[in-house]
Amino acid sequence: MSHLLELADVHTYYGESHILEGVSLHVDPGETVALVGRNGVGKTTTLRTALQLTPPRNGTVTYDGEDVTGSETHEVAQAGMGWIPEDRRMFSQLTVDENIQVAVKDSERVDAHLDRAFEAFPDLREFRNRKAGNLSGGQQQMVAIARGLVGENDLLLVDEPSEGLAPQIVEDVANALRAVSEDASLLLVEQNFPLAMDLADRFYLMDHGEVVHSDTTEGVSADDEEIRRYLT
Amino acid sequence: MIPLVSLVDAALHFLDPAVLARVLFDGLAKASIYVMIAAGLTLIFGLMGVLNFAHGSLTAIGAYLGGLVMVTFAASASGNVGRIALFFVAIVVVFALLTAFGGAMEVSLIRPLYDRPPLYQILLTFGITLVLEELLRMILLFYDIQPSTDWLAAQGTRPEVISKTHDVFGLGVEGLEVFQILLGVAITAGVWLFLTRTRYGLYIRAGSEDGEMAQALGVNVHQAFTVVFGVGVGITGVAGALLMWDSAWAASINLGAEVLLPAFVVVIVGGLGTFRGTVVAGVLVGFVDAFTTELFTSDIVGFSALPELFIFLILVGTLVLRPQGLFGVEEVGGH
Numbered sequence: 333m334s335h336l337l338e339l340a341d342v343h344t345y346y347g348e349s350h351i352l353e354g355v356s357l358h359v360d361p362g363e364t365v366a367l368v369g370r371n372g373v374g375k376t377t378t379l380r381t382a383l384q385l386t387p388p389r390n391g392t393v394t395y396d397g398e399d400v401t402g403s404e405t406h407e408v409a410q411a412g413m414g415w416i417p418e419d420r421r422m423f424s425q426l427t428v429d430e431n432i433q434v435a436v437k438d439s440e441r442v443d444a445h446l447d448r449a450f451e452a453f454p455d456l457r458e459f460r461n462r463k464a465g466n467l468s469g470g471q472q473q474m475v476a477i478a479r480g481l482v483g484e485n486d487l488l489l490v491d492e493p494s495e496g497l498a499p500q501i502v503e504d505v506a507n508a509l510r511a512v513s514e515d516a517s518l519l520l521v522e523q524n525f526p527l528a529m530d531l532a533d534r535f536y537l538m539d540h541g542e543v544v545h546s547d548t549t550e551g552v553s554a555d556d557e558e559i560r561r562y563l564t
Numbered sequence: 565m566i567p568l569v570s571l572v573d574a575a576l577h578f579l580d581p582a583v584l585a586r587v588l589f590d591g592l593a594k595a596s597i598y599v600m601i602a603a604g605l606t607l608i609f610g611l612m613g614v615l616n617f618a619h620g621s622l623t624a625i626g627a628y629l630g631g632l633v634m635v636t637f638a639a640s641a642s643g644n645v646g647r648i649a650l651f652f653v654a655i656v657v658v659f660a661l662l663t664a665f666g667g668a669m670e671v672s673l674i675r676p677l678y679d680r681p682p683l684y685q686i687l688l689t690f691g692i693t694l695v696l697e698e699l700l701r702m703i704l705l706f707y708d709i710q711p712s713t714d715w716l717a718a719q720g721t722r723p724e725v726i727s728k729t730h731d732v733f734g735l736g737v738e739g740l741e742v743f744q745i746l747l748g749v750a751i752t753a754g755v756w757l758f759l760t761r762t763r764y765g766l767y768i769r770a771g772s773e774d775g776e777m778a779q780a781l782g783v784n785v786h787q788a789f790t791v792v793f794g795v796g797v798g799i800t801g802v803a804g805a806l807l808m809w810d811s812a813w814a815a816s817i818n819l820g821a822e823v824l825l826p827a828f829v830v831v832i833v834g835g836l837g838t839f840r841g842t843v844v845a846g847v848l849v850g851f852v853d854a855f856t857t858e859l860f861t862s863d864i865v866g867f868s869a870l871p872e873l874f875i876f877l878i879l880v881g882t883l884v885l886r887p888q889g890l891f892g893v894e895e896v897g898g899h
Contacts (some may be wrong), residue, residue: 362773383780409782421777425837425893429605434770439763479781 334397336361336517337382337413337487342391344374344381350376352388353541359487364518366532366549368525369562370512375377375521381416384408414485414516417512418492420476424465428456428475430462435479445482452511453478470501475555476498477508481487483558488512490520494527506531525554525563537562574859585735587858588851593741595850596748598806599843601823602830603755604800604841610831611772614793615682617689619827620820621696622797623804625661627815628700630654630805631718638721647723651805658805659798666797671676680726697817704817714814718895720855722809727844745807750880751799752843758795759839768792828878835892844890 335358336521338465344352345497353376357363378557382393384405392401400408409415412475423431429446450457459467464475473493480488493509494502498515502524509518509531522528528535529549537545539562577583600861601623608616641650674690677684699834704711726739759765771778771785804823807813813822825839830849835876856871882889 385776385780404784404786405776405779406782406784409780415777415780417777417780421774423773423777425773426769430766430770433763433785434766434778437782442763451859483781 335359336363336396337395337519338392338394339378340392342378342388342393344377344386344388346377346386351541352381354391354429355381355538355541355543356391357536357543357546359517359519361486361517363534364513364520364532366535366540367519367521367529368535368559369527371523371540373538375538376491377541378538379415379417379491379519379521380410381450383413383490409483411483412486412490414475414483414488416480416490416493417490418521419437420469420472422467422472422475423462424463426464427461428464429460431475432478432482435483437483445484449478449479449482453508456534456544470497470504473501473505474496474508477505477512481512485516487519490518490522492521493525494522494524497534502527525559529553569888576841582735583858587854589735589737589741590857591847591848591851591854593738593744593748594853596852597803597813598742598809598826598830598849599846600748600751600799600803600806601776602827602834602842602846603751604796604798604803605827606831606834606839607755607796607799609828610836610838610842611768612792613682613772613836615685615689617686617824618669618692618696619800620691620801620822620824621700622662622666622820623807623823624799624815624817624820625696625700626658626804627718627808627813627819628704628715628745628804629658629801631715631721631808631815632658634721634808635717637889644723644725647721648726651809652722655805658801662760662801663794663798665794667790667794669797670793674793675789677788691696692835693820697820701817711817714811714816715808716814718808718815726809744806744810751802755799756838764788764791810832812863826875829875833878833882833889838889838891841889841891849878852878879884 337532338358339446340356342352342355343350355374355378367378369375377386381388384393384403385401387402392399394400394411395408395411398411400411423434426434432446432449434441436442438445450460456471456474459471464472467475491508493505497505506527509520513531520528520532529552533547534548535546535552536543537559544562545558550557554560578587605616605619608614608619634650638647638649641647667689669692673688674685677688685863687848701711709715722740726743728739729736730739744797759769767778767783767788771788775785804819807819807823808815813819831842834843835847852874853871856874860870873899
């Protein structure tokens with residue numbers, strides 16, 4: 333069985349502090365997988381390790397059958413791994429159009445990809461010439477998802493997409509993620525546990541830099557003893 | 565203490581249409597020069613956050629390289645058209661050589677220092693300045709060219725149309741100033757189009773704001789920065805080649821020091837990471853320079869060192885009132 337993304341016994345450090353203490357997980361084609369756990373247990377670091385933004389000191393990251401451990405981040409991204417990061421990371425001085433254009437990897441067909449993004453997110457069309465830094469949080473999140481969409485990625489690493497957004501907007505974001513998950517696998521970090529369970533097929537529960545539990549999301553609730561212990 | 569009557573005199577002096585037209589025209593020409601000497605620096609310092617103290621000596625090298633092409637081939641390119649055509653060959657040669665040199669410099673020397681504090685870049689680029697200047701001095705002395713005085717042979721390659729003062733509607737218009745304005749506008753437009761209309765320009769603007777995010781979207785930020793550094797050095801050299809013809813600057817080893825401070829002033833006043841700011845600041849500094857030069861070197865107030873002081877007053881005023889610069893955004897630029 334070949335996984336789309338596989339982390340095998342990955343150890344990652346920030347300087348001397350040991351953040352990931354042997355994380356193993358995988359995402360298969362077409363799946364949406366949630367990564368849950370308290371703040372500071374290494375969820376974001378797991379995504380950064382997959383992208384080689386913070387390469388692991390030990391262990392391997394395999395993407396689409398290739399060992400990408402220690403590769404340059406832009407090479408991993410070119411291989412089809414996208415990032416929808418925490419705080420959305422807009423290029424605030426660039427317009428919405430330009431933010432999305434940066435993410436298009438096929439430079440021959442930039443306009444076609446832009447059209448596709450605005451078809452998927454029609455609300456963004458009227459803001460396309462506005463600087464991304466001037467948009468609301470919900471609009472920025474849509475731009476961030478649109479960047480993931482136009483990159484023709486097979487896997488999107490999504491970090492805290494609902495953070496700081498009003499409930500109505502969270503619903504829009506969830507729908508957008510459902511839409512992009514038709515075409516790509518998702519590895520999703522989400523504090524909102526019911527939302528994470530709703531979107532994902534499977535989940536990994538992390539604590540202290542390790543995966544402590546994994547299961548399918550069917551019938552799982554935050555009240556389960558095993559899960560409550562690690563989330564509260 | 566300046567008597568009141570002199571102030572009135574000065575005001576009347578500037579109300580003379582001929583004086584006003586000359587000051588405005590001088591201002592445009594000076595603005596073009598300031599924008600050009602700062603254009604390379606704003607790409608490298610403003611967008612990449614690298615404090616390139618070698619900027620001045622690279623300008624001087626551009627001046628000498630441009631002069632070398634002119635002096636070598638001047639005999640076979642006579643007449644106005646021939647000389648101007650030769651000058652364009654010279655700036656293409658200077659741009660190509662210095663872009664390649666800048667790219668190599670970024671890959672081999674600057675890149676390993678990105679993750680270190682800025683002090684390392686300052687020390688490195690300052691060291692590069694010393695090495696480049698001494699090498700240049702050795703080469704010039706070997707060919708019997710006096711390194712610390714203006715290279716007059718290169719200035720002598722100016723075509724007649726550029727050396728002359730033309731009579732336009734009764735106003736004296738220097739050919740060199742017209743040429744500087746045209747070239748300044750062309751180079752400004754070129755850099756502007758490169759940054760806003762090309763895919764590379766987009767990568768550079770994105771990468772300078774958030775390099776990590778740009779990489780995660782598949783942009784090879786290292787390569788983009790090598791290109792920016794190379795192009796920045798190339799433009800710096802072209803600016804030097806233009807100054808070689810201007811007797812107020814001219815090719816000499818000292819050109820490096822003369823250029824470095826005003827270039828930093830223009831970039832800082834305009835704001836880091838914004839080319840538009842650099843252009844506006846260059847125009848501002850150019851007009852202030854032209855106005856104060858007219859004021860302090862005329863019969864009204866004789867104090868020829870004051871114009872330079874005013875340029876630095878603009879810097880001080882900006883840093884006190886608006887530290888991020890006219891068009892700067894806080895926390896943009898750098899890594």
